[in-house]
Amino acid sequence: MDNDVAEPGVVTVRLNQKSPIPLDAELSVAAGEILALVGPSGSGKTTTLRTIAGLYRPNGGRVMCNGSVWFDSESDIWVPARQRRVGMVLQSYALFPHLSAVENVMEALSDSPAEARRAEAAALLSRMHLDGLADRRPASLSGGQQQRVAVARALARRPEVLLLDEPFSAVDRVTRRRLRAELVELRRELPMPVILVTHDLDDVVRLADRMCVMHAGRILQAGTVEDVMARPDSATVAELLDLEGDHVSATASRN
Amino acid sequence: MDWEALWLTLRLGGLTVLVLIPLAIAVGRWLAVTTFRGKAVTEAALALPLVLPPTVLGFYLLVAFGSGSWFGQTFQALFGHSLVFTFEGLLVASVIVNIPFAVQPIQRAFEAIAPDLRDAAATCGLSWWRMIWRIELPLAWPGILTGAVLTFAHTLGEFGVVLMVGGSIPGETKTVAIAIYDRVQAFDDGAAAKMSALLLAISLVAIALSYLLTQRIGRRHG
Numbered sequence: 001m002d003n004d005v006a007e008p009g010v011v012t013v014r015l016n017q018k019s020p021i022p023l024d025a026e027l028s029v030a031a032g033e034i035l036a037l038v039g040p041s042g043s044g045k046t047t048t049l050r051t052i053a054g055l056y057r058p059n060g061g062r063v064m065c066n067g068s069v070w071f072d073s074e075s076d077i078w079v080p081a082r083q084r085r086v087g088m089v090l091q092s093y094a095l096f097p098h099l100s101a102v103e104n105v106m107e108a109l110s111d112s113p114a115e116a117r118r119a120e121a122a123a124l125l126s127r128m129h130l131d132g133l134a135d136r137r138p139a140s141l142s143g144g145q146q147q148r149v150a151v152a153r154a155l156a157r158r159p160e161v162l163l164l165d166e167p168f169s170a171v172d173r174v175t176r177r178r179l180r181a182e183l184v185e186l187r188r189e190l191p192m193p194v195i196l197v198t199h200d201l202d203d204v205v206r207l208a209d210r211m212c213v214m215h216a217g218r219i220l221q222a223g224t225v226e227d228v229m230a231r232p233d234s235a236t237v238a239e240l241l242d243l244e245g246d247h248v249s250a251t252a253s254r255n
Numbered sequence: 256m257d258w259e260a261l262w263l264t265l266r267l268g269g270l271t272v273l274v275l276i277p278l279a280i281a282v283g284r285w286l287a288v289t290t291f292r293g294k295a296v297t298e299a300a301l302a303l304p305l306v307l308p309p310t311v312l313g314f315y316l317l318v319a320f321g322s323g324s325w326f327g328q329t330f331q332a333l334f335g336h337s338l339v340f341t342f343e344g345l346l347v348a349s350v351i352v353n354i355p356f357a358v359q360p361i362q363r364a365f366e367a368i369a370p371d372l373r374d375a376a377a378t379c380g381l382s383w384w385r386m387i388w389r390i391e392l393p394l395a396w397p398g399i400l401t402g403a404v405l406t407f408a409h410t411l412g413e414f415g416v417v418l419m420v421g422g423s424i425p426g427e428t429k430t431v432a433i434a435i436y437d438r439v440q441a442f443d444d445g446a447a448a449k450m451s452a453l454l455l456a457i458s459l460v461a462i463a464l465s466y467l468l469t470q471r472i473g474r475r476h477g
Binding site: 050053054055080081082083084085086087088090092094095096097098099107108110153154156157 | 378379381383
């Protein structure tokens with residue numbers, strides 16, 4: 001992984017700081033690829049995501065996306081969040097409560113005239129299976145519907161990178177399974193790199209191509225999902241992934 | 256019924272709201288989203304008019320408006336007259352007295368906006384002004400309305416500061432509250448009763464209206 005080469009469609013991140021929260025991580029995601037960040041709370045996965053979005057500025061590091069530098073502590077470059085083309089689905093969805101579903105999506109479509117924006121927002125909502133709900137306010141939508149509006153709003157930004165922070169944590173198990181299936185469908189059409197923060201290994205197995213296991217601000221292991229799940233390279237990783245002890249020793253002896 | 260005093264009082268209340276609310280929105284939002292050393296002291300200073308006797312506040316304002324202070328001198332140099340015993344002086348005093356009534360509900364309203372929504376606004380690419388205009392002001396609106404109504408209603412009833420700074424000049428600084436006091440002093444209980452009832456009615460309607468609107472907005476956002 002080389003952070004200093006600009007590759008089209010790729011997002012690369014390097015973080016290093018000692019305080020206030022220690023971070024030492026480096027990762028890169030290609031266009032069309034889904035990377036899952038896995039780890040316990042406080043492991044730095046959400047902070048990594050917020051750094052890419054421009055919502056958190058670490059003391060040291062570098063973020064590049066699609067060939068442009070968004071953050072570089074050495075040359076003091078910092079592109080504010082609102083100027084980064086980022087689609088972000090926050091854990092709480094953070095829909096604007098006083099705006100209807102379609103207006104929420106329209107806010108992320110900045111420059112065109114209102115009518116064009118409304119049509120485009122309606123198309124995005126329909127793509128997320130929300131036909132007929134465009135004029136509803138978030139409070140009158142179910143958790144699953146709110147999540148879909150949040151995804152539609154993130155895509156409306158025409159993002160160069162899509163960031164999903166625990167996107168299924170606020171819904172029940174049945175809804176979670178359905179939303180995940182929808183995202184599996186959707187991901188085939190997504191041309192940008194996607195980073196998914198989750199603590200649920202089912203999400204990782206079904207959605208992600210690669211995964212990074214994070215702990216205390218560091219990446220303990222990175223690789224394809226199959227590799228990491230089958231061959232955790234330390235007891236800590238196996239523990240974090242909640243893999244059975246015999247399973248680990250079995251794969252270890254097999255290799 | 257002293258119609259002149261009533262008109263002056265309503266004008267004072269309206270102008271106080273017009274001058275104070277934009278300032279209170281700026282200060283209230285700033286206090287809601289920033290932490291800094293001395294924030295508690297700043298908030299305490301802004302809340303002072305709540306606990307100070309109106310006569311104490313009136314006394315300091317009188318001193319500040321007088322020709323002995325730089326503020327008084329500057330105003331005199333700019334406008335050719337003093338602020339003491341004028342409607343403008345009354346307005347400045349009224350704005351200062353009402354700071355906590357306007358700032359506190361507005362600050363609470365901005366504090367109640369989930370920080371996630373500001374993050375979402377930023378990642379949606381909203382400019383700072385658009386975020387304020389489209390997201391924060393509509394969500395803080397019930398608090399802003401409460402601040403405006405409290406300011407207006409409180410201005411109608413303010414007595415001590417008005418008496419200290421404004422005196423009781425008909426058409427210039429004589430508000431209804433002062434007029435009521437005057438009538439009672441003159442044993443004209445009938446006129447005092449009428450004006451008191453009117454003031455009570457206006458205050459009740461203003462407060463009820465703000466509760467009603469706040470509830471309706473709350474339901475719409477719920």
